[in-house]
Amino acid sequence: MLNIAVLVSGGGTNLQALIDAQNRSEILGGRIAVVISSKAEAYALERAKKAGIPTETLIRKEYSTQEDYDAALLRILGRYQIGLIVLAGFMTIISDNVIRHYENKIINVHPSLIPSFCGAGFYGLRVHRAVLERGVKLTGATVHFVNEVCDGGPIILQKAVKVLEGDTPEILQRRVMEQAEWILLPKAVALFCEGKITVHNGKTKIREDSI
The missing domain is CATH 3.40.50.170 (Formyl transferase, N-terminal domain)
Structure with missing residues (x-):
């Protein structure tokens, strides 16, 4: 089973579409393992919690450099053994370092x-x-x-x-x-x-x- 991370920043309507599809058993071979938000107040986090999906908050301004932020993101992705990243209205820059680490595994x-x-x-x-x-x-x-x-x-x-x-x-x-x-x-x-x-x-x- 492939672990999926969904990265969000706002209301999470695309996240909800994924949750609904998962509940209808339309996503075979994968499951949403974590929702990561760039904003603590994002309603997408509530959608994830209602669905019983673990959540993480990663706020760019809390990290002094892009490298520190990248390292924190990669640690979270590694902890959940993520095989696919889905950007669903994520408004924070994903660096080349993260992209190379997950080449053709970010949608x-x-x-x-x-x-x-x-x-x-x-x-x-x-x-x-x-x-x-x-x-x-x-x-x-x-x-x-x-x-x-x-x-x-x-x-x-x-x-x-x-x-x-x-x-x-x-x-x-x-x-x-x-x-x-x-x-x-x-x-x-x-x-x-x-x-x-x-x-x-x-x-x-x-x-x-x-x-």
Whole structure:
């Protein structure tokens, strides 16, 4: 059984999607072993506690250097024998050192169809605001592996979502969550835990019987 760490900073809606999928036995071969938050007041911690999942709080400003913070994070991950890290709205920098330690074992969900509206500065409502300002007709979500390039890791799954007349960033954010993020993230985690994703030359391949 693969141990999964979910890293959060806020409300934890994507965490809840993973918890719900786990409760429906949709994530075979893996389980959420710990939820790590960058904020002590994050509601995601309450979601984890209600589900009986251990929690840890790791606040960047409590560490004088990035190296000290990295070491603390790696200690927690090691203690829980983590085999997969899921970034679910985690707003603290993951350093190259941690990324190399868990190469192709860190998954992130981004609220757009990468390579559009991604990279430095594109997160949360900023993404959806940019989508509306550009006037595109389709947006969506992408689940990808994390590498040293912001939002640049191998893409695992994507799903398109229509942009509708009258959308606000908040309305569009909710639709992207409901129609894409909450579907794709548990599916990608399940595929990983079942050993159905391989990475070659910066691209992923998913076993055809899994799609």
